[in-house]
Amino acid sequence: MNARIHTVAASLAAIGTLSLAASAGAQHQTAALDRTVAPTPGPSPELHIPTWTTTTLANGAQLVVSEKHALPLVTVQVNFIGGARQYEPANETGLAGIVASMLSEGTTHRTGDQLANDLQLLGTFFGASIGAETGGIAFEATKDKVAPTLAILADVLENPTFPEPALERIKARTLINLTQSRDRTASIAGVVFPKLLYTDAQPYGRSPSAESIKAITRDDVLAFYRAYFQPAHAVVTVVGDVSAADMKREIDGALAGWKAGGSMPSFDYPTPPAPKSTTIYLVDKPGAAQSSFSLGEVGPSENTPDYYALRVMNTVLGGMFQSRLNHDIREVKGYSYGVYSRFAFGRGPGAFRAYADVVTAKTDSALIEFMKQLRDIRGPVPPTDDEMAAAKASLVQSLPESFADVSGVNESIASIYTQGRPADYYQRLIRGVNAVTKEDVVRVAQKYIDPDHLALVIVGDRAVIEGPLAATGIAPIVRLDLDGNPIPNPIRP
Amino acid sequence: MTRTVSPRALVAAAIAVLALGAPRRLAAQHATGASGAPSISIPFQKYTLANGLTVVLAPDHTTPTVAVAVVYHVGSKNEVVGHTGFAHMFEHVMFTGSGHVPYGMHDKYTEGVGGGNNGQTYFDWTRYYETDPSNYLETILWLESDRMGFLLDSLDEAKFKAQRDIVKNERRQSYDNQPYGRETELLGMAMYPKDNPYSWPTIGAMADLTNATVEDVKRFFRLYYAPNNATLNIAGDFDPAQAKAWVAKYFSALPRGAAITRPTVGPPAITAEKRLTFEDRVQIPRLRIRWPGVSVHSPDQYALDLMARILAGSRTARVTKAMVYDAQSAASVNAFSANNENEGTIDLIATPRPGHTLTELETQVDSVIARFKIEGPTADELQRAKAGQQLSFVDGLQSNLGKALQLGQDQTFFNDPSHSFTVDYPKTQAVTAADVKRVANRYLGATRIVLSTVPLGKTDLAAHADKSTIITDPLTEKATSAGEAKQ
Numbered sequence: 005m006n007a008r009i010h011t012v013a014a015s016l017a018a019i020g021t022l023s024l025a026a027s028a029g030a031q032h033q034t035a036a037l038d039r040t041v042a043p044t045p046g047p048s049p050e051l052h053i054p055t056w057t058t059t060t061l062a063n064g065a066q067l068v069v070s071e072k073h074a075l076p077l078v079t080v081q082v083n084f085i086g087g088a089r090q091y092e093p094a095n096e097t098g099l100a101g102i103v104a105s106m107l108s109e110g111t112t113h114r115t116g117d118q119l120a121n122d123l124q125l126l127g128t129f130f131g132a133s134i135g136a137e138t139g140g141i142a143f144e145a146t147k148d149k150v151a152p153t154l155a156i157l158a159d160v161l162e163n164p165t166f167p168e169p170a171l172e173r174i175k176a177r178t179l180i181n182l183t184q185s186r187d188r189t190a191s192i193a194g195v196v197f198p199k200l201l202y203t204d205a206q207p208y209g210r211s212p213s214a215e216s217i218k219a220i221t222r223d224d225v226l227a228f229y230r231a232y233f234q235p236a237h238a239v240v241t242v243v244g245d246v247s248a249a250d251m252k253r254e255i256d257g258a259l260a261g262w263k264a265g266g267s268m269p270s271f272d273y274p275t276p277p278a279p280k281s282t283t284i285y286l287v288d289k290p291g292a293a294q295s296s297f298s299l300g301e302v303g304p305s306e307n308t309p310d311y312y313a314l315r316v317m318n319t320v321l322g323g324m325f326q327s328r329l330n331h332d333i334r335e336v337k338g339y340s341y342g343v344y345s346r347f348a349f350g351r352g353p354g355a356f357r358a359y360a361d362v363v364t365a366k367t368d369s370a371l372i373e374f375m376k377q378l379r380d381i382r383g384p385v386p387p388t389d390d391e392m393a394a395a396k397a398s399l400v401q402s403l404p405e406s407f408a409d410v411s412g413v414n415e416s417i418a419s420i421y422t423q424g425r426p427a428d429y430y431q432r433l434i435r436g437v438n439a440v441t442k443e444d445v446v447r448v449a450q451k452y453i454d455p456d457h458l459a460l461v462i463v464g465d466r467a468v469i470e471g472p473l474a475a476t477g478i479a480p481i482v483r484l485d486l487d488g489n490p491i492p493n494p495i496r497p
Numbered sequence: 498m499t500r501t502v503s504p505r506a507l508v509a510a511a512i513a514v515l516a517l518g519a520p521r522r523l524a525a526q527h528a529t530g531a532s533g534a535p536s537i538s539i540p541f542q543k544y545t546l547a548n549g550l551t552v553v554l555a556p557d558h559t560t561p562t563v564a565v566a567v568v569y570h571v572g573s574k575n576e577v578v579g580h581t582g583f584a585h586m587f588e589h590v591m592f593t594g595s596g597h598v599p600y601g602m603h604d605k606y607t608e609g610v611g612g613g614n615n616g617q618t619y620f621d622w623t624r625y626y627e628t629d630p631s632n633y634l635e636t637i638l639w640l641e642s643d644r645m646g647f648l649l650d651s652l653d654e655a656k657f658k659a660q661r662d663i664v665k666n667e668r669r670q671s672y673d674n675q676p677y678g679r680e681t682e683l684l685g686m687a688m689y690p691k692d693n694p695y696s697w698p699t700i701g702a703m704a705d706l707t708n709a710t711v712e713d714v715k716r717f718f719r720l721y722y723a724p725n726n727a728t729l730n731i732a733g734d735f736d737p738a739q740a741k742a743w744v745a746k747y748f749s750a751l752p753r754g755a756a757i758t759r760p761t762v763g764p765p766a767i768t769a770e771k772r773l774t775f776e777d778r779v780q781i782p783r784l785r786i787r788w789p790g791v792s793v794h795s796p797d798q799y800a801l802d803l804m805a806r807i808l809a810g811s812r813t814a815r816v817t818k819a820m821v822y823d824a825q826s827a828a829s830v831n832a833f834s835a836n837n838e839n840e841g842t843i844d845l846i847a848t849p850r851p852g853h854t855l856t857e858l859e860t861q862v863d864s865v866i867a868r869f870k871i872e873g874p875t876a877d878e879l880q881r882a883k884a885g886q887q888l889s890f891v892d893g894l895q896s897n898l899g900k901a902l903q904l905g906q907d908q909t910f911f912n913d914p915s916h917s918f919t920v921d922y923p924k925t926q927a928v929t930a931a932d933v934k935r936v937a938n939r940y941l942g943a944t945r946i947v948l949s950t951v952p953l954g955k956t957d958l959a960a961h962a963d964k965s966t967i968i969t970d971p972l973t974e975k976a977t978s979a980g981e982a983k984q
Contacts, residue, residue: 037746037747037750039596039597039598039639039642039643039647040597042602042606042636042639043635043636043638043639045610045632045633045635045636046632047632048630048632049561049630049631049632049734050561051561074559074895075891075894075895076891077888077891077892077895116812117812117813117818117822120811120812120813121813121877121881124811124813124881124884124885125877125880125881125884126884127884127885127886127887127888128885128888129885129888129892144888144892145888146887146888146891173821173822173825176825176828176850176851177828177829177850180781180828180848180850180851181828183780183781184676184779184780184781186780187676187778187779187780188674188675188676189674291778292674292778293669293673293674293973293974294666294669294670294674324604324608324609325501325604325608326601326604326605326608326609334663334666335659335663336659337659337662338658338659338660338661338662338663338666339662339666340663340666340670341501341663341666341667341669341670341671342501342670361666361669361670361674362666363662363665363666363669390605390609393609394605394608394609394610397609397610397611398608398609398610398611400611401610401611401612401630402611402612402613403611404560404561404562404630405560405562405611405612405613405628407560408559408560408562408895408896408897409892409895409896410895
């Protein structure tokens with residue numbers, strides 16, 4: 005047994021730009037109130053990063069426990085390192101999600117109906133999901149319901165039966181969801197954009213399709229289950245009103261039937277294709293009231309040394325309401341209800357993407373503004389002191405809110421293990437973000453936002469927007485179908 | 498309708514609290530008494546300033562943040578025909594600066610210091626809220642008091658027009674460009690006479706949004722944005738004595754407004770079944786049935802809420818079990834009872850699997866409901882429906898924002914911030930099988946709307962298409978210019 009204890013409390017007072025001198029308040033008591041002067045905030049509250057203990061269960065899975073005794077609440081997550089991108093066969097995209105759904109369809113001890121009944125009577129939140137790079141089974145319960153819920157979790161984890169009729173029902177529902185997603189412009193952009201950057205030969209480029217869902221058999225579900233739900237790459241995280249010592253005994257007991265096995269997945273992603281010169285990829289959705297934009301390119305993985313600078317840069321550009329993209333395209337121009345950007349950091353080369361839904365008539369004007377903002381952050385308009393201060397505070401001072409509830413703490417701690425982060429990830433984040441300079445922001449913008457090699461995916465009413473988009477002269481237009489496949493451009497009159 | 502939808506968790510949490518149709522998620526403190534029965538409360542104190550502003554303070558030092566929610570008792574219900582959508586557009590204007598606070602300060606002193614903010618408008622209320630590191634409480638009070646007292650001093654025509662365009666884009670993004678996105682406004686129009694304030698949606702008609710003016714902003718502000726029509730709620734890591742001093746400093750000088758005339762809300766217009774067909778840009782049709790429900794003041798709301806959970810949603814729910822799991826005619830079936838200040842609705846939504854018609858789905862729904870009206874719920878069904886409530890209560894207590902919003906809504910509707918845990922919670926736990934059976938028979942009657950949303954040109958896919966009237970949506974942009982064009 006290997007036990008470590010992390011105990012850290014980081015003070016935020018070190019953030020010089022935010023801790024202004026606190027003395028002006030008293031003057032206002034006697035003088036007439038001057039409402040033009042913003043009150044001076046007191047000293048920043050100390051930020052306590054949750055602490056936790058780690059041990060190893062009898063079957064080799066890691067156990068992480070963080071005590072939080074404010075309320076009689078407990079969350080338990082059985083997390084797995086790796087997800088759909090590591091465990092799905094290339095031609096069965098969507099299998100991971102179906103396996104997660106199938107877990108609630110019955111065990112050797114309970115039918116699907118009985119599982120639903122038992123969980124509802126306990127009144128717990130219970131669910132299974134498998135995402136791109138991580139997955140698991142989790143619940144939240146009041147303290148008195150932990151033991152019986154844990155017993156059901158163990159049953160679901162160890163004894164699922166995967167009944168064939170349930171698979172057919174879940175596939176049918178998934179196909180309907182897929183069909184409905186093709187009625188939404190933003191969902192279409194969400195499929196086409198990654199396919200253009202990575203191609204569907206790579207995990208990052210693939211999305212579930214009718215073909216990939218239809219191809220899934222019960223044998224595929226079983227094979228995925230046997231490879232995936234194994235202790236060797238599992239981390240059980242428990243947060244709430246518990247004691248670490250009790251939980252080791254309780255979890256070992258509850259999961260006694262879960263035998264050692266499996267291995268750590270590899271995260272060796274293929275090298276993404278070389279970027280193409282900037283192109284507008286136009287997907288037609290006749291009658292659409294708005295055009296959905298997804299603009300961007302392949303980005304770095306989270307372990308890039310530029311991580312903190314990129315977090316700050318993106319926050320200045322499009323991570324907040326007051327960021328440049330939303331301020332310009334929404335607040336000043338009124339073209340959209342919201343404009344944002346993000347880097348999809350993970351173990352592999354996730355994408356940088358700027359996105360918005362834009363009123364059809366302003367599709368061309370919005371693209372011009374997007375391109376201006378993407379160029380300006382690279383040097384012509386470097387970040388101001390105010391932008392730097394706001395971006396850093398929003399990344400660091402917001403941490404207490406993510407540690408406010410037991411599920412937030414659990415997600416925060418679990419991500420350290422599932423994403424392969426250092427144990428002092430949050431302490432490093434605070435130091436790293438605060439050390440970023442304006443020059444760093446400009447440097448990483450130049451390095452990771454290349455206006456000459458962007459995929460500009462726009463899904464909208466082609467008959468109305470294609471001419472104006474062409475007239476911007478920003479890039480050539482390639483027409484794609486709803487799946488992102490090229491369709492021939494007829495010769496324009 | 499919210500000011501913004503952003504990736505931030507704060508907003509997601511607030512939406513979970515608001516979500517129309519979801520069970521009301523209550524923020525509460527939990528302690529297990531000697532009996533083992535949960536006793537639930539949020540410790541708070543309430544007082545009123547001389548100008549009529551109600552203040553509710555709920556200190557809790559667990560997390561070093563503070564949440565402030567200012568709830569104004571005005572919503573789309575206070576609009577009139579021809580000016581719909583205005584209460585929500587006004588909410589946007591509240592973020593463009595006020596007499597002593599330039600544009601941008603609300604964001605600078607919330608998300609720019611590690612917090613967040615948003616505004617929400619609904620039929621009955623409009624609310625503004627912030628979560629910040631706890632040392633920014635005074636700053637938030639400064640921001641909120643200035644727009645409560647001095648909004649018109651810096652009203653800017655250009656910024657108003659930009660916000661009007663943004664709201665029109667909100668309508669496009671959230672309704673017009675969403676599959677099935679116009680069902681709720683079509684149901685409101687079908688349920689009520691044209692002058693009933695619940696007949697139009699909070700987002701409003703596109704034509705009305707286009708016609709809104711700065712003069713409308715001034716009139717609305719003078720009528721409704723006064724301390725005596727508002728509740729200021731503070732929850733989280735603060736010292737109550739200090740908070741009271743700051744509240745007095747920033748709010749006590751704001752003048753009381755004139756007494757407010759609340760709109761009269763008449764009954765629904767429907768007296769029999771109304772069958773409607775709407776063509777949308779969708780590939781899969783769906784069925785939605787709406788019955789008139791009850792308001793937040795009706796004692797029947799508790800049994801109706803449990804009834805909706807027993808009928809549809811989960812795997813064990815009657816209609817969902819019969820259609821999604823047994824007959825496998827539907828991909829999904831959901832139901833919910835929603836309660837507003839003066840009325841309410843009960844909705845059931847069913848999406849068919851390929852090869853199954855909306856007519857077939859309607860027949861199956863009616864058959865399960867007919868049997869339920871005779872049998873009522875089993876003891877297990879009732880227990881399951883109630884069981885999750887305790888966890889929802891305790892879970893909600895963790896969020897300072899959730900607490901501030903719940904206290905504010907209860908004060909606005911009931912003049913009692915504790916209503917959710919002193920009245921709603923025990924009354925829901927006390928509902929009997931006979932209560933549920935009674936409300937099923939009383940409310941799930943023949944007086945209802947059956948709306949079929951079908952793909953363009955496929956009106957024959959409607960449930961009992963021969964008896965269903967084809968309708969268009971007069972509130973959209975296209976309706977404004979050229980009528981609902983068919984593709």
